[in-house]
Amino acid sequence: MNDYPAMISKKNLIQPVPRRIRGYFAGQLMFDTTQAIYVWEWSPYPQYYIPIDDVNDDLLVDEEQEKHESRGTYMRLGFKAGEREHPAAAKMFTDDSLEGLAGMVRFEWDALDSWFEEDEQIFVHPRSPYARVDAIRSTRTVRVELDGAVLAESSSPVMVYETGLPTRYYLNRTDVNFEHLVPNDTVTECPYKGTTTDYWSVQVGGTVHADLAWSYSFPTRQLLPITGLVAFYNEKVDIFIDGVELTQAQTHFFPTKSTT
Numbered sequence: 001m002n003d004y005p006a007m008i009s010k011k012n013l014i015q016p017v018p019r020r021i022r023g024y025f026a027g028q029l030m031f032d033t034t035q036a037i038y039v040w041e042w043s044p045y046p047q048y049y050i051p052i053d054d055v056n057d058d059l060l061v062d063e064e065q066e067k068h069e070s071r072g073t074y075m076r077l078g079f080k081a082g083e084r085e086h087p088a089a090a091k092m093f094t095d096d097s098l099e100g101l102a103g104m105v106r107f108e109w110d111a112l113d114s115w116f117e118e119d120e121q122i123f124v125h126p127r128s129p130y131a132r133v134d135a136i137r138s139t140r141t142v143r144v145e146l147d148g149a150v151l152a153e154s155s156s157p158v159m160v161y162e163t164g165l166p167t168r169y170y171l172n173r174t175d176v177n178f179e180h181l182v183p184n185d186t187v188t189e190c191p192y193k194g195t196t197t198d199y200w201s202v203q204v205g206g207t208v209h210a211d212l213a214w215s216y217s218f219p220t221r222q223l224l225p226i227t228g229l230v231a232f233y234n235e236k237v238d239i240f241i242d243g244v245e246l247t248q249a250q251t252h253f254f255p256t257k258s259t260t
Contacts, residue, residue, distance in 0.1 A: 002166070002249065002250075003166070003246070003247065004161075004164075004165065004166050004167060004249075005163055005164070006043075006164060007043045007044055007128075007130070007131070007163060007164040008130060009040045009043050009046070009128065009130055010040065010043065011040055011041065011042055011043060012039070012040065012041075012070070012071060012098060013038075013039070013040040013046075014037055014038065014039050014040075014098070014099075014100050014101070015037065015038045015046075015129070016037055016038070017035075017036040017037055017038055017048065019034075019036075019117045019118055020032070020033070020034050020116075020117070020118050021033055021034075021036045021048055021050065021115070021116070021117060022115070022116040023050075023107060023112045023114070023115050023116070024112060024113050024114045024116075025059060025079050025081055025084075025086070025111070025112050025113055026059075026079075026081035026082060026084045026113070027081075027113075028056065028059060028081050029056060030055065030056055030059055030079070030107075030112060031050045031054050031055045031056065031105075031107075032054060033050050033051055033054035035051050035054065036048045036049065036050050036051070037049045037100060037104065038126065038128075038129070039071070039101070039106070041071075043164075044128075044164055044252060045125050045126065045127075045128045045131070045191075046125075046126050046128055047106060047109075047125065047126060048106075048107070048115075048126050049093075049101065049104040049105065049106050050104065050105045050106075050107065051103060051104060051105075052092055052103050052104070052105050053103070055105055059079050059080065059081050060077050060078070060079065060080075060090070061077060061078035061079065061080050061085075061087075062075065062077060063075075063076040063077060063078050063087065063088070066094075067091075071093070071097055071098050071101060072093050072094065072096050072097025072098055072101055072102075073093070073094045073096040073097060074091040074092055074093045074094060074097070074106075075091070075092045075094065076088055076090075076091060077089060077090040077091070077092055077105070078090075079111065086111050088108070089107065089108050089111035090105050090106060090107045090108065090111065091105065091106045092104070092105045093105075093106070109124070109125060122191055123189045123190075123191055123194075123195070124189045124190060124191045125191055126191070127191045127192060128163075130163065131162065131163040131164065131192070132161070132162070132163050133160065133161070133162045133163070133192045133193070133222065133223065134160070134161045134162075135158050135159070135160050135170075135222075135223050135224075135225040135226050136158065136159050136160075136161065136225075137156070137157075137158055137159075137225065138156075138157050138158070138159050139155055139156065140155070140157065140241055140242050141153065141154070141155045141240075141241070141242050141243070142154050142155075142157045142169045142171065142239065142240070142241060143239070143240040143243075144169070144171075144232050144237050144238070144239055144240075145237065145238040145239075145240070146180075146202055146204050146209065146212075146236075146237045146238065147204045147205055147207075148204075149177075149180055149204045149205070150177060151176065151177055151180055151181075151202060151213075151232065151237065152171050152175050152176040152177060152230065152232070153175060154169075154171040154172055154175035156172060156175075157169045157170060157171055158170040158225045158226050158229055160193075160223070160226060160231070162192065165251060166234045166235075166249035166251065167234075168231045168234070169231060169232070169234075169239065170225075170226040170229035170230065170231045171229055171230050171231070172229060172230075173215075173228065173229070173230055176213075176230050180202050180203055180204055181200040181201070181202060181203075181213060182200055182201045182202070182203050182208060183198065183199070183200055184199050184200065184201055184210075184211070185199070186199035186211050186214075187199065188214065192220065192222070192223065193216055193219050193220055193223045193226070194216055194218060194219045194220045194223070195216070195218075196214045196215065196216055197215060197216060197217040197218065198214060198215040198217070198230075199211060199213070199214045199215075200212065200213040200214070200230075202237075209236065211233075212232055212233050212236050212237060213230055213231065213232045213233075214230070214231060215228060215229060215230050215231070216228075216229075233253070233254070234246065234248065234249045235248060235249050235250060235251055235253060235254035236248075236254065
């Protein structure tokens with residue numbers, strides 16, 4: 001059993017979206033709707049499904065392919081705007097689908113140039129209405145180790161509690177041993193925290209462990225307390241809280257236990 005709350009959403013759960021959702025492709029409005037639905041294709045987060053009546057069909061290409069999946073039968077759609085094309089970009093579900101999906105379009109997230117909830121751009125995937133992310137300051141002592149080497153130790157961490165994930169410990173840079181950190185060009189995005197501005201691999205004993213630490217210089221407004229701080233993947237390092245070692249987490253990022 002994990003030491004953090006799991007996601008409670010079940011696969012194929014369908015719920016209404018109370019927000020206005022828009023998507024753009026090649027500078028043109030692909031859809032604008034207040035009638036989207038959330039569909040949990042897996043438990044960590046949902047996808048948006050958009051009514052076909054709210055989609056700009058001038059940009060759609062019927063690829064004349066009928067396919068089947070667990071949620072039902074769908075027709076494959078592509079995009080075309082001027083000289084720009086994107087095949088296999090969306091699915092339009094037919095009457096032979098789960099209740100509520102007929103006439104709904106599921107867009108591949110990366111096929112669109114941008115997505116908006118109301119007037120705020122969103123990234124990676126929709127934010128789950130059942131997920132909460134809190135950044136809380138603490139005076140508990142956090143020590144991070146890998147293969148016996150101390151990577152960081154701090155008594156002023158910011159703890160980030162995100163539904164479905166282990167607590168992430170964000171530490172002041174002055175409490176991090178950068179002797180073991182190797183900067184790289186990795187960039188990741190999170191719909192709740194924003195886009196990373198720094199990423200590091202960790203070198204211990206001649207071995208380089210890729211992409212174990214990161215930082216956000218410009219996080220979302222809800223996560224401003226983590227600005228500039230450094231966090232490590234619990235799944236790949238050893239973390240001690242007030243001297244007590246935590247059980248190494250397993251998540252969808254790293255579904256098997258680390259052997260490091």
